[in-house]
Amino acid sequence: MAEFQCVIVTPEATAIDCMAEFIAVPLYDGEKGIGAHHSPMIGRLGFGELRIRSRGKETRHYVDGGFVQVADNVVSVLTNRAVPAGKVDIDSARSQLQDAIKLPSNTEDLQQVRERQIQQARGQIHVARRANE
Amino acid sequence: MANARALDKRRKSIRNIRKITRTMELIATARFKKAMDRATAATAYTQRISQVVADLAQAGLQVSHPLLEARDEPERGMLLVLTANRGLCGGYNGGVIRASIPRLKELREAIPQVNLEVSGKRGIAGLKFRGIKADRTFTQFDDQPGFDEVEAIANRYLDAYITGELDRLDVCYTRFISIAKQEAVIETLLPLGTLGDSPKEESRGESTYEFLPSAESILEEVVPTSFKIKLFKCFLDAAVSEQIARMVAMKSATENAGEMIKQLSMTYNRARQSQITGEIMEIIGGVEALNN
Numbered sequence: 231m232a233e234f235q236c237v238i239v240t241p242e243a244t245a246i247d248c249m250a251e252f253i254a255v256p257l258y259d260g261e262k263g264i265g266a267h268h269s270p271m272i273g274r275l276g277f278g279e280l281r282i283r284s285r286g287k288e289t290r291h292y293v294d295g296g297f298v299q300v301a302d303n304v305v306s307v308l309t310n311r312a313v314p315a316g317k318v319d320i321d322s323a324r325s326q327l328q329d330a331i332k333l334p335s336n337t338e339d340l341q342q343v344r345e346r347q348i349q350q351a352r353g354q355i356h357v358a359r360r361a362n363e
Numbered sequence: 364m365a366n367a368r369a370l371d372k373r374r375k376s377i378r379n380i381r382k383i384t385r386t387m388e389l390i391a392t393a394r395f396k397k398a399m400d401r402a403t404a405a406t407a408y409t410q411r412i413s414q415v416v417a418d419l420a421q422a423g424l425q426v427s428h429p430l431l432e433a434r435d436e437p438e439r440g441m442l443l444v445l446t447a448n449r450g451l452c453g454g455y456n457g458g459v460i461r462a463s464i465p466r467l468k469e470l471r472e473a474i475p476q477v478n479l480e481v482s483g484k485r486g487i488a489g490l491k492f493r494g495i496k497a498d499r500t501f502t503q504f505d506d507q508p509g510f511d512e513v514e515a516i517a518n519r520y521l522d523a524y525i526t527g528e529l530d531r532l533d534v535c536y537t538r539f540i541s542i543a544k545q546e547a548v549i550e551t552l553l554p555l556g557t558l559g560d561s562p563k564e565e566s567r568g569e570s571t572y573e574f575l576p577s578a579e580s581i582l583e584e585v586v587p588t589s590f591k592i593k594l595f596k597c598f599l600d601a602a603v604s605e606q607i608a609r610m611v612a613m614k615s616a617t618e619n620a621g622e623m624i625k626q627l628s629m630t631y632n633r634a635r636q637s638q639i640t641g642e643i644m645e646i647i648g649g650v651e652a653l654n655n
Contacts, residue, residue: 239407239408239411240408241405241595242509243404243405258576258580259576262575270571270572271572271574272415272419272572273574274575274576274580297415297584308412308415310510310514311510337526339525343522343525343526
């Protein structure tokens with residue numbers, strides 16, 4: 231099966247650099263699957279689960295926003311954090327969600343900040359739940 | 364001539380000091396390598412971000428964002444000073460503190476309200492000694508600053524900037540230029556000014572990119588990210604520079620101790636020799652007296 235290079239970079243390190251057959255990334259509005267020889271693309275990521283299928287094995291990670299860039303059969307994912315799905319801390323995500331809901335939202339800017347926090351927490355909870363299934 | 368035994372005692376204590384400084388040098392070397400590796404790992408991300416920026420620019424997008432534009436009349440400023448938690452690293456902390464004080468004064472004259480935030484126990488103590496109180500302090504950053512921790516601070520600044528509670532952010536830290544050269548600098552991080560370190564980065568995919576959802580929306584995300592990365596780089600640079608400064612300071616301390624030991628050994632030998640000579644003279648004197 232056709233393969234492509236998949237690189238996941240966080241500010242601290244290059245988390246993953248491998249060959250993959252398929253990768254599903256959480257875009258800002260839903261998931262997008264990318265196979266080999268995808269057309270060049272830059273997409274904005276949301277908070278959610280990233281799946282990589284490499285030689286029949288699937289690995290899952292939680293990614294925390296960022297971008298995905300596809301060019302020359304290389305998929306680069308730039309994200310703040312890439313945590314293996316099993317290691318997502320569901321309790322701290324839950325408490326973040328509780329705190330975020332209490333944030334004020336009387337102006338548009340504050341609303342955006344609140345929205346972002348909520349999405350981030352929900353993304354983590356979702357990934358952690360799926361990993362525990 | 365000094366007492367030989369006292370000299371020997373001093374020599375022993377200097378030997379102990381040399382042992383300690385030598386160990387500290389080795390520890391600093393190991394930590395420097397680790398910190399350096401982290402800093403190198405971070406460049407991969409920076410490069411890719413600047414490539415995304417280059418691709419965006421090639422798509423004909425006008426790069427404009429509230430974080431990039433300077434505000435006409437800044438009212439609230441912030442100075443972040445990055446120092447070490449520990450001393451014994453030569454002029455590292457002093458350099459940063461000396462650079463930050465004039466800038467703080469300058470800012471306070473130009474902007475009505477300026478807050479000061481300091482990271483590192485040395486900087487907190489040094490500024491307190493000079494009568495400058497920090498509004499917020501951090502001591503959790505050591506030789507390996509984590510992105511999570513830096514991001515929390517960056518997010519706070521970003522939120523404050525977006526909601527208008529902050530108009531300008533300056534960071535005073537030690538920039539790593541090469542292993543032989545680091546200097547204390549002050550950078551204005553907010554407003555950002557330009558995006559990325561090397562805007563001339565070659566674009567790979569020509570301008571056939573498909574932007575999801577749109578180039579503008581991606582730019583909206585790129586700008587805060589590059590601010591966070593810049594701030595993170597400041598912390599990384601400061602950590603690397605601290606270890607280098609400590610390495611150099613401890614190396615020269617070790618060498619200095621070695622030299623002192625040499626000097627003391629010489630004086631000690633001379634003292635011992637003269638003591639022996641004195642004793643022999645006494646014996647000879649006694650023998651002579653008996654013979655007479």
